[in-house]
Amino acid sequence: MAVCELCGRSDVETTVHHLLPKEMGGTFGATAHLCIPCHKQIHALYTNEEITARLTTIRELRQDEALSRFIKWIRKQPPTKIMKIKKSKERRRR
Ligand SMILES: [Zn+2]
Numbered sequence: 001m002a003v004c005e006l007c008g009r010s011d012v013e014t015t016v017h018h019l020l021p022k023e024m025g026g027t028f029g030a031t032a033h034l035c036i037p038c039h040k041q042i043h044a045l046y047t048n049e050e051i052t053a054r055l056t057t058i059r060e061l062r063q064d065e066a067l068s069r070f071i072k073w074i075r076k077q078p079p080t081k082i083m084k085i086k087k088s089k090e091r092r093r094r
Pocket residue numbers: 004005006007008009034035036037038039074
């Protein structure tokens with residue numbers, strides 16, 4: 001478990017994002033550790049070409065309008081929301 005560099009949530013599972021996409025020559029370039037929803041969102045919104053053109057730092061990603069809206073939302077989500085599929089017994093109410 002780690003801290004997501006984009007949304008800043010802690011205790012999340014993170015994946016490695018290449019700030020300059022691998023396909024664009026960033027294999028040995030800078031990386032960021034992002035939680036899975038943040039990482040998915042970046043690649044859902046932008047192509048490698050767009051990322052390379054203007055979103056190659058965490059600061060630029062955070063300042064992007066669509067992503068900053070997403071970050072505001074994801075910050076309110078519990079870190080375990082997506083990972084935990086099992087229903088806990090505590091949720092059963094009478
Ligand atoms: Zn995140």
